[in-house]
Amino acid sequence: xIMKTIKSVTFWIVGVIxxxxxxxxxxxxxINDDIYIDTPSKMTKDVKNLTYVVNGETFNLVAGIASxxxxxxxxxxxxxxxxxxxxYGDLNGDGKNDAVILLVNNPGGSGTFYYAVLAMNSNDxxxxxxxxxxxxxxxxxxxxxxxxxxxLFNYVERKAGEPMTTRPSMGKSLWINxxxxxxxxxxxxx
Numbered sequence: 136x137i138m139k140t141i142k143s144v145t146f147w148i149v150g151v152i153x154x155x156x157x158x159x160x161x162x163x164x165x166i167n168d169d170i171y172i173d174t175p176s177k178m179t180k181d182v183k184n185l186t187y188v189v190n191g192e193t194f195n196l197v198a199g200i201a202s203x204x205x206x207x208x209x210x211x212x213x214x215x216x217x218x219x220x221x222x223y224g225d226l227n228g229d230g231k232n233d234a235v236i237l238l239v240n241n242p243g244g245s246g247t248f249y250y251a252v253l254a255m256n257s258n259d260x261x262x263x264x265x266x267x268x269x270x271x272x273x274x275x276x277x278x279x280x281x282x283x284x285x286x287l288f289n290y291v292e293r294k295a296g297e298p299m300t301t302r303p304s305m306g307k308s309l310w311i312n313x314x315x316x317x318x319x320x321x322x323x324x325x
Contacts, residue, residue, distance in 0.1 A: 178261035182221050182234045182254040185264050189215055189240050189250055211243040218249065224281035226313050231256040235279050235286040235311075238267065245299075246272045251288050251311050253320055265320045268311065275303045285323060286311040 179185055183199040194201040194215040202212040218237040226233040234254040241247055249270040254262040275291040287310055291303040312323035 178257065178263050180261055182236060182262050182264075183217060185254060185262060187215060187238060187252060187264050187267065189238065189248075189267050205243050213240070213242045215240050218276055219279065221254070222279045222281055222286075224284075226253060226281065226284055226286060227255060227315050228284060229256075231260070233313075234262060235281055235288075236264075237270075237276055237279050237288065248272050249274050249276060249290070251286070251309065251320070253286060253311065253313055255313065255318075263318075265313065265318065268309075268320060268322065270309060273299055273303070277306075286313075286320075 184197055186193060186195045188194070192203065192213065194203060196215065196217070199217040200214065201216070202214045205211050205213050216239055218239040221234040221236045223232040223234050225231060226235070233256050236252045236254060238250040238252055239247060240250065249272075250267040251270055252267045253265045255265065256262055270288060270290060271292050277289040277291060278287075280287040280289070287308060289306070289308050292305055292307050293299070293301050293303050294305050310323040311320050313320050
């Protein structure tokens, strides 16, 4: 009888501990305001100090640059920075200056990856970054512009099938449109 009571009490204690652990895991993983999945929610008044997400990885830029450890203790870093200077203009018709930004990602290997992103100006003059669009690996950026509320990224890339060691030689223009309903950007076909 005593053994049966001890087993019953042990069962309930283990059950309570399991429930507490599950609640803790749920709260830490799913109700954490500092976790960004697609588009981060941190806003600042300076686009060079925003939090951007590239390939699912969060980068907290300070003065236009951020470095994340690839593995704990590794000397190799995954770096994201703003290439050149942001271009400002109204991209959503609200009369406030938004920002068009070219990001460059050096993940520690031989590639140098470029991304288009916009930072939209809110009512309190704080910026919120959009999703990013991949432009290419080891391209030659030319200009970032705004025309009639649409962002334009001009760059030079390699021809299809050319090795990465070949200098980019083919000009390309990518028009980026902001969708106010979704808060996302996409390529605008012209």
